Amino acid sequence: MGTVFIYLVVFFIMLFIWKYFSKSSKVKRLPPCPPAKPFIGNLLDFKGSPHLKFEEWTERYGPIFTWTVFNKRGVTVNRADLVRKLLTHESLAPYTNDRFNSFQGEYVAWNYKDVLFGRADENLGRLRKAMHKGLRLYGDGVSTFENTVQRELQRVVELIKDKDGKDFDPRPIISDSIGNLISILLTGSQIESSEESKRIWKLSNLILLSLRPAFMSIMETVPFLRYFPGPFRNTVHDVLTARDEVISKYYTIARETYEPGKTRGYVDALIKLQEEEVDENGVSWLKEEHIKGLIVDVVFAGLMTTTNAILIAILLLIHHPSVFEKVKKEVLDIIGPDRPPSLKDREEMPYIQAVILEILRYSAHISVPPPHRCTVDVEFEGYTIPQGSIILLNFWFIHHDPEIWGDPWQFRPERFLDDHGNLLSPEHNLRQSLILFGVGRRSCVGETMARSRMFLYLATLIQQFDLRLPKDHDVVSHDPRGYSETVILEPPQYFITAVPQT
Numbered sequence: 001m002g003t004v005f006i007y008l009v010v011f012f013i014m015l016f017i018w019k020y021f022s023k024s025s026k027v028k029r030l031p032p033c034p035p036a037k038p039f040i041g042n043l044l045d046f047k048g049s050p051h052l053k054f055e056e057w058t059e060r061y062g063p064i065f066t067w068t069v070f071n072k073r074g075v076t077v078n079r080a081d082l083v084r085k086l087l088t089h090e091s092l093a094p095y096t097n098d099r100f101n102s103f104q105g106e107y108v109a110w111n112y113k114d115v116l117f118g119r120a121d122e123n124l125g126r127l128r129k130a131m132h133k134g135l136r137l138y139g140d141g142v143s144t145f146e147n148t149v150q151r152e153l154q155r156v157v158e159l160i161k162d163k164d165g166k167d168f169d170p171r172p173i174i175s176d177s178i179g180n181l182i183s184i185l186l187t188g189s190q191i192e193s194s195e196e197s198k199r200i201w202k203l204s205n206l207i208l209l210s211l212r213p214a215f216m217s218i219m220e221t222v223p224f225l226r227y228f229p230g231p232f233r234n235t236v237h238d239v240l241t242a243r244d245e246v247i248s249k250y251y252t253i254a255r256e257t258y259e260p261g262k263t264r265g266y267v268d269a270l271i272k273l274q275e276e277e278v279d280e281n282g283v284s285w286l287k288e289e290h291i292k293g294l295i296v297d298v299v300f301a302g303l304m305t306t307t308n309a310i311l312i313a314i315l316l317l318i319h320h321p322s323v324f325e326k327v328k329k330e331v332l333d334i335i336g337p338d339r340p341p342s343l344k345d346r347e348e349m350p351y352i353q354a355v356i357l358e359i360l361r362y363s364a365h366i367s368v369p370p371p372h373r374c375t376v377d378v379e380f381e382g383y384t385i386p387q388g389s390i391i392l393l394n395f396w397f398i399h400h401d402p403e404i405w406g407d408p409w410q411f412r413p414e415r416f417l418d419d420h421g422n423l424l425s426p427e428h429n430l431r432q433s434l435i436l437f438g439v440g441r442r443s444c445v446g447e448t449m450a451r452s453r454m455f456l457y458l459a460t461l462i463q464q465f466d467l468r469l470p471k472d473h474d475v476v477s478h479d480p481r482g483y484s485e486t487v488i489l490e491p492p493q494y495f496i497t498a499v500p501q502t
């Protein structure tokens with residue numbers, strides 16, 4: 001009874017907020033909007049996959065449309081050239097690259113002390129730089145990274161050989177392996193137990209769940225719901241518990257055992273930066289909570305994105321044996337059967353590069369990246385995007401737009417090659433339409449790492465095995481329209497056969 005009363009009070013407060021904001025809107029011309037219900041707006045439209053709903057709306061309302069959930073307005077942008085303009089044009093970029101008020105930013109990232117959920121304030125540039133430095137993917141860092149991944153891949157190859165040519169589900173092997181790499185990246189040490197792997201996956205899964213548009217809009221409109229018994233309080237509790245477990249494992253221990261002059265991994269590199277970048281009073285701008293926030297970012301953004309990209313890649317390759325044979329030939333011609341693939345090989349391997357681009361385009365598995373927020377009323381393409389609007393980038397449609405791609409539902413790496421088999425230059429129209437890692441001030445900080453890991457994993461698996469459809473299990477479709485309903489898409493469970501290269 002008490003809970004019902006509380007929810008009724010909440011309902012009336014929200015009704016008041018909605019009325020208040022509806023009256024105070026003095027926007028000139030809004031983008032087209034699908035029909036919305038009084039008070040809740042388009043909330044019910046987001047029951048399923050947001051990216052599929054957005055695809056439907058793009059076909060009906062065009063490249064920019066708007067929607068509401070309670071008093072929150074969202075604007076969705078559905079063309080690569082428009083995304084580029086909105087996020088990078090000098091007259092717009094200062095106002096379109098903030099993130100929005102979020103439960104994740106406030107609670108999970110210690111009041112926006114990270115990059116992923118962090119505000120576009122004076123610290124953002126420094127934090128992005130700190131993250132780049134911590135990831136150490138330049139200079140000597142590249143060979144350290146390469147050696148680590150190569151060693152990890154030897155372990156993966158042995159695990160797959162143990163399957164003895166029988167069907168197996170590659171997810172546990174790949175997800176443990178990427179988890180292991182994250183652990184080595186953070187502290188220099190491997191994951192010690194399956195409990196540890198479960199811990200970082202639990203945190204990532206919970207953050208992913210809390211990123212659903214309906215959940216976020218409700219949490220922003222009525223933040224105090226998190227204090228009342230019910231699903232919101234439970235989610236908040238679960239995410240924070242998982243976050244603290246990860247931090248105590250990766251930050252607290254690294255801090256206690258830190259030795260100046262010795263950099264075991266990302267956490268040490270950040271502690272070192274904290275010691276170096278101090279003002280005249282010896283106080284660093286990089287606070288302990290920033291370091292923790294950056295750890296949460298690497299765990300969440302680094303784990304799910306690449307694991308799913310590699311699993312999608314394997315699924316696509318077993319369904320496209322002619323692509324597999326072609327890429328295998330390139331791997332064996334350039335690298336040969338014995339030596340581990342190295343990042344330098346990439347320059348001579350246009351086909352595998354085209355395959356990786358096409359895997360990421362075809363699946364568009366970051367279907368709707370983390371929302372941006374408009375900090376002032378912005379005039380754009382004849383419309384007003386009102387101050388405070390959430391801006392969502394519809395990467396799903398952008399990478400499947402038939403006007404750009406012609407046959408978007410065909411997996412065809414050749415689309416990224418010219419008549420001589422060379423990779424299209426980054427300036428080519430099609431490459432410009434590919435904005436998988438975002439553009440401008442909030443583009444992906446982990447792009448180099450993600451691309452490098454994908455290359456090394458795929459080149460090694462293709463070199464060492466013939467990857468084929470399963471013999472004794474149902475064949476699962478590779479079509480991304482059937483993947484999970486979360487904002488980072490993941491393929492359903494599937495089985496493969498891997499015959500070792502003789």
Ligand code: HEM
Nearest residue numbers: 115116301302305309369436437438442443444445446450
């Ligand atoms: C296939 C793999 C990946 C893809 C496709 C991808 C894609 C993206 C996209 C689309 C964004 C949002 C851009 C925007 O908001 O405008 C983003 C942001 C971000 N990514 Fe990635 N990402 C990948 C892997 C990674 C990895 C491995 C890391 C870290 C180790 C990472 C760290 C981040 C961070 C911290 C941000 C937030 C940047 C900011 O807000 O300033 N990502 N990524």
